[in-house]
Amino acid sequence: MIDRRQLLSLGGLAFPALGWAQAAASAAGRVLVLVELKGGNDGLNTVVPYAHPAYAQLRPSLALKADEVLRLDGALGLHPSLAPLIPMWEKRELAVLLGLGYPQPNLSHFRSIEIWDTASRATEYLDEGWVARAMSAGLRDSARFTTEGVAIGSASLGALTGANAVSLTNPEAFVTQARLVRPAAVQGNAALEHVLRVESGVLQAADGLRGQGAVTLATEFPSHNFGQAVRATCQIVAGQKGKGGVPVFHLTHGSFDTHRGQLGTHANLLKQLAEGLAALKAGLVEAGAWERTLVVTYSEFGRRARQNQSGGTDHGTAAPHFVMGGAVRGGRFIGSMPDLDRLDGNQNLVHTADFRQLYATIARRWWGVNPEPVVRGSFDLLPFLEV
């Protein structure tokens, strides 16, 4: 009897996988999956400095014990709920970027995620997401994309704002319902223009996604919302073989706004996150796309180093994030951990890397476009990609 996993790899060969994989080595075939941890994920309890004496002092009831954490080295370990990510770490397909933030940190959820989405300075307001700027910087000309981005769920487009992107929950339903839209020239006031632009995006995306109904993956996806968003992502990627494809996905998970009673909430959210990310890898491997996919987590900020008295944490600044994928130089930390003994005036961590370094690296190394217009300046790249 053939076990299921073997059957899958046989099934995988039914696609003209080799030719496609070679074609996809270029930027145009690559996929970026952005996973937004909404509400501000507590970095210190995600990638835990378990060996640092200040950690337990700052968090009398929230600190995770040294024997609970999944140790990655002598200083840092993962929250136990993240166990499903350990195989990726061991296969060196997951790297941890430490201390991501930006100067003059803004502690408002809404403003700070806007800064991350638009890659602006803390003091400037931009309308376009950084992915839209990468499109204008040349990514748009590299392929005929089905649509420039897909946000799964009713989430805002985030970094895709300003690109020709769509949001959807279920790819098949999306294609069916697109018949309610008729082509029209974009015209009228800003509100009508917006409606018409969304309509034309729907028509284009539905054209590209049509005929994907047949894609069924054997991978099992978690039933929670994040797991189902992962399923839709894998379905679309699997169905795009040989077509222009969808270069960017935006998924969200949370809320990580754990002002009180953090321990249980956070454990649960991280468990769902890790289950979802493990299923994402399995689905993309099955779709033959893991090598050409880069998965990145991000959040508007980390949380206060010192816990509050409600068993939670208030808004903070720098935080670690994960990059995953077949092309990641993983199994290691990139950058350095913010110093727990040297907090800023609000008792927050001081960032050790700028989030725009992450974006600049994606622009240059993943997409082969000039990062300067994407992040509006020159930032040192981070060494987390093999390509």
Next chain:
Amino acid sequence: MSTTLPARLSVADARHLLGRTGFMPSPAEVAAWVGLAPDEAVDRLLSGARRAQPRQPAPAFTREPIRPPLRAQGDVEARKEALRQLRADTVALAAWWLQEMRDSPTPLAERMTLFWHNHFATSVQKVRQAQGMYVQHQLLRYHALGSFRELLHGVARDPAMLVYLDGAANRADAPNENFAREVMELFTLGEGQYGEQDIKEAARAFSGWAVDRDAWTARFRPRQHDRGEKTLLGRRGRFDADAALDVMLDQPAAPRFIVGKLWREFASPVPDAAAAGAIAQRFRESGWRIDTALRELLLSEAFWAPAHRAVLIKSPVELAVGTLRQFEIQLDNAEALVGITSRQGQMLFRPPNVKGWPGYTEWITSTTLLDRKRFTERLFRAVEQPRMEVGRGMQGGVGVRFDAEQWLKPLGAWPDREPDAAARDRLVEAVLATAPVHPVPAGTVGLSYLRALSLDPAFQLK
């Protein structure tokens, strides 16, 4: 000085005023306002809204003894049952309110209550007490057109808000900044009008409030309150919660911030600084009278300017309720409306976060736009084939009552006949805030004509 204010309201003017201040009006509703002077019309709207009372009693659960907190439930089964009850209660409450919106003769009262629900956004998802959401709803409803200052002070000690923004966890020896930050950023001043130190000081001023969950009341516990001196927004004193709120209201940014929000809700996407500033001053001078600010706004040049017609986007609640009002349609079951608005991104009592629903163009994504179109399409298909399901997942579908003949006749049209040119113009004016993008194909009969117009991109605008 040239004025854009009409001397007397035309059909288009009346439709604009009623559409912006309520939910889309029916042709019969519009007719009752044609010929009034703008100030007569606005005063009539405001006095009606001030006197408004709900037509139906709120769901029975709002009058039952306060339900114990979910976490007080002993075992897993009891907790599950309590959670199911919470969901059912929330749906019942939202359905009751949506039906009020559908039937109210004073829709501005509902719109303003909804405006404050969005401004002081609080979600049952964290509060986990549907009766408490109703208590807050009554507070918002009571002050909807009254004193903003009283409303703000009331919200600051509303148990649902104390739970939602962790005010109930803020003690002298354990400050929690959540409410302190959001009250300045989102409720009074706006982002950038305060510093991180102001948040810390305000959090001290707000310390000491708790929620008695058995009675669902706020209680002040003096021993948990930080009585020390604080420096807030440049002022020094032993501020308590009320004093801190008044320090915030003394900032010039406060009236401007609120008027800016009213402007974007009712007039246009981008407030005119000078005009909004003048309204803000009147708002402040009137002792924070919301009806005064609204009257100034609705009688401003900007509100009536031709360039500002059809420049806003209907919220899901406006789209759903407005469509029913506009066509004088009744659904057999208001709970269907809860599902419809939720799928389109607006579940009452469950805003996405403390900033509320972002609104305007954010209402329209490919997901929500397709859902909005599906709603009107199914509505008219259901009329063409009675007993068809409108609300997905509703048992046996939802009955739709619409007397197409009765509705079309005053406009000179019939359900099964193609309208003539004059009737076509009247239909467009009744259904859309501006000209349709797509011409309706020749040979389309009255009822299908309405469906076609409701699917036009212009139907999303108000």
